[in-house]
Amino acid sequence: MKLTDNTILITGGASGIGLALAKQFSERGNRVIICGRSREALDRAQSAVPALITQVCDVTVLDNRDSLSGWLENNHPDLNMLINNAGVQHIRHFDDGDAVADLDQEIPINLAAPIHLIGELLPMLKRQPSAVIVNVTSGLAFTPKADVLAYCATKAASTLSRCRCATN
Numbered sequence: 758m759k760l761t762d763n764t765i766l767i768t769g770g771a772s773g774i775g776l777a778l779a780k781q782f783s784e785r786g787n788r789v790i791i792c793g794r795s796r797e798a799l800d801r802a803q804s805a806v807p808a809l810i811t812q813v814c815d816v817t818v819l820d821n822r823d824s825l826s827g828w829l830e831n832n833h834p835d836l837n838m839l840i841n842n843a844g845v846q847h848i849r850h851f852d853d854g855d856a857v858a859d860l861d862q863e864i865p866i867n868l869a870a871p872i873h874l875i876g877e878l879l880p881m882l883k884r885q886p887s888a889v890i891v892n893v894t895s896g897l898a899f900t901p902k903a904d905v906l907a908y909c910a911t912k913a914a915s916t917l918s919r920c921r922c923a924t925n
C-alpha cells in the first residue's frame with residue numbers, strides 16, 4: 758500500500774481519528790477528501806488543514822451517497838482509497854428503558870453505510886492501478902463489552918468484511 762500520491766476519501770473526517778488520518782495523509786502528499794454531516798465541522802477541519810477537500814454527506818442516506826459518488830466521478834475520478842471511518846457508539850442499559858435509543862442510527866452508520874459505500878465506489882476504485890479500502894474497526898470487535906453490544910457487533914462485522922481491490 759503506497760502512502761503518497763493517493764486520492765483518499767475519509768468518511769467522518771472532520772473530527773477525531775478521521776481528522777487525524779486526514780492531516781497525516783495530507784502532510785504525506787495525498788489528496789484528501791473528507792465528508793461528514795455538518796458543514797460547520799468540515800469548515801473547522803479545513804481551517805486546521807487547508808489542503809483538505811470537503812463534502813457534506815450523511816453516509817446513511819442513499820441520495821447523499823449518490824451525490825457524493827457522482828461528484829467524485831466528475832471531480833476526482835482517480836479516487837483510489839476509501840477509508841470508512843465514520844462511526845458512533847451508544848451505551849445501552851436494558852434496565853433503564855432506553856436501550857434501543859439510536860439503534861436505528863448506530864447500525865446504519867457503523868455497518869450498513871461502509872458496505873454500501875464499498876459497493877458504490879468499487880467501480881471507480883477498480884479502475885485505478887492500485888486501490889485500498891480501509892474499515893476503521895475497534896478492539897471491541899474482539900473483546901466485546903455488554904453495555905455497547907450493538908457497537909461491538911457492528912465493529913466485528915466490519916472487521917470481517919475485509920476487502921482488497923484487484924488491479925485491472
Ligand SMILES: NC(=O)c1ccc[n+]([C@@H]2O[C@H](COP(=O)([O-])OP(=O)(O)OC[C@H]3O[C@@H](n4cnc5c(N)ncnc54)[C@H](OP(=O)(O)O)[C@@H]3O)[C@@H](O)[C@H]2O)c1
Nearest residue numbers: 769771772773774793794795815816817842843844894895
Ligand atoms: N475514539 C476511540 O477510542 C475509538 C476506538 C476504536 C475505534 N474507533 C472508531 O474510530 C472511528 C472514529 O471515531 P472517533 O472517536 O474519531 O469519533 P468522532 O470524533 O465522534 O468522529 C466521528 C465522525 O463521524 C462523522 N459521522 C458520524 N455519523 C456520520 C454519518 N452518518 N455520515 C457521515 N459522517 C458521520 C462525524 O461527523 P458529523 O457528526 O458531522 O457527521 C464525526 O466527524 C469510528 O468508526 C469509531 O468507531 C474509535
